[in-house]
Amino acid sequence: MAEPIISVQDVHRSYKNVHALQGVSFDVPEGTVFGLLGPNGAGKTTLVNILTTLLKPNKGTAFVAGIDVVKNPSTVRNLIGLAGQYAAVDENLTGKENLEMVGALYHLPSKEAKRRAQKLLEEFSLTDAANRTVKTYSGGMRRRLDVASSLIGEPKILFLDEPTTGLDPQSRLELWEVIEHLVKTGTTVLLTTQYLEEADRLADTIVIIDQGKVVAQGTAKELKAQIGAGVMEIHPADKTKLGMLAETLKEYHPHIDMPSGLVSFSVHEGSKTLPEMIRKVDAAGIEVSDIELRKPTLDEVFLELTKKF
């Protein structure tokens, strides 16, 4: 088994009274996309800041490409690219100038910086806006320029902290394609996101963290299997009977979805549960318009694991 490109062991970090990270450990194999999933305040950004040498852990160790991020931060900085939560670009410079500036700060020869900037502007469909100041850019364009800036040093490992937050669907799709392309060229990507759809599509491995702790880890498929084989959804004919229906099925720990007018719960053995459930609903005299047994979405896995289901 090859050495992991990122290795995090028992990392703790607190701010004043907040325990942002309380013993997080995981490994990331080289050349994969690693998804760090969690709600706001889960500790995702703190972890990214530690791995990108912006922050020191209180306890535990973190290695990037075999290098200790605490003992040897400057070596780590040569190997990584970071696109943080806020588009970290200079508003007063043009897109091209921004990229060339970051290139210069990676100490690339100016010709090489210019060549890479040109290429990245093309890849991120910013060629037309290359000579405009960033102030005139839309949110999506800034975000793309931000990610492009993090790539100019051709990093071995790219850290993307909520890269698609605030992007329109079109820009999000474009960014996803760029990330997928990067991985094909051998870059390892660690990405944090609140969107399960994003982790599901991009990440080979997902770690779910909540309140500074790892609550689950695995592939999207494995995580989905963790909460059961499927999700049962029952639509009562009369929406006012949602509460009554949930009460009837309370042994399954159901969840009421008011807007969609349905009651849902996760099941482990659908074939057994289905007839049993129908008998109960029948006995309670509730008329049902539709029943569906389907695979769980990552959203449901997420909510289940962070105990908000």
Place this chain on the structure above:
Amino acid sequence: MTEEIILEKSTSTAHAPAPGGLRWLLSDIYTMTWRGIMRYIRLPQLLIFSTIQPVLFLLLFTYVFGGAIQTPGTNYLNYLVPGILTQVVIFGSIQTGVGLAEDMSAGIISRFRSLPMARSAVLAGRTLADLCRNIFVMVLMITVAFIIGFRPEGSILHVILALGIIALFGFSFSWISATIGLSVKNTETAQVAGFIWVFPLVFASSIFVPIGTMPHWLQTFANISPITVTVNWVRALILNTPAGDNWWQSLVWIFGLLIDFSLLAVLQYGKTE
């Protein structure tokens, strides 16, 4: 096994200079200074407003108060110009803190901190860019002053030396401003916090008027102010009068502030997370 050897190697070079050493440091400072100067080129209003204000001061003080103010040995305009040039660089240095606070809140500092660049270059670049800006505004001011009748009495070399001292004085104030800007992390606060202590300091000095007519307690304060001693020195150079003790007092202030606040600013920059 090989893995361990590689690890040991990289640890042992942890504190060795970066591969590019001094050349990289200078290249980083150059890049960051260029970025700072571009801010003034792309936001010319920053330059225009900070030039209009001292030009107005120069004209108002000369034509409104000038006749009523007794200045020893020379006319008021000649007396005022060394002072107003100093005021220009002091007010200009406030922009250093505002610019840094702007970077902090925009998150671009996080990017810089994650790059293999020298950390000190972020601060050095900003203060050097503001030094260039100050020199530009000074040249503009002195041109206006010439047009309305300012005539230095010292030699050209003395005048150039005086301008150099003023620029260096502004540079040391930029580091104070940088420390403030990094502590407040918000542009509006940086603007207010930058002005509030500078304003009384500028007026309670020999910038606009001889301090002899101030109340005794204020004279005591004005006499030890870094602004008074520096203005007195550059005024002596420009008007070709004896500088007295002002020259060394000014140098002690300039280098004292420069050393203290560059250290404080770097410390503050290291602390920000």
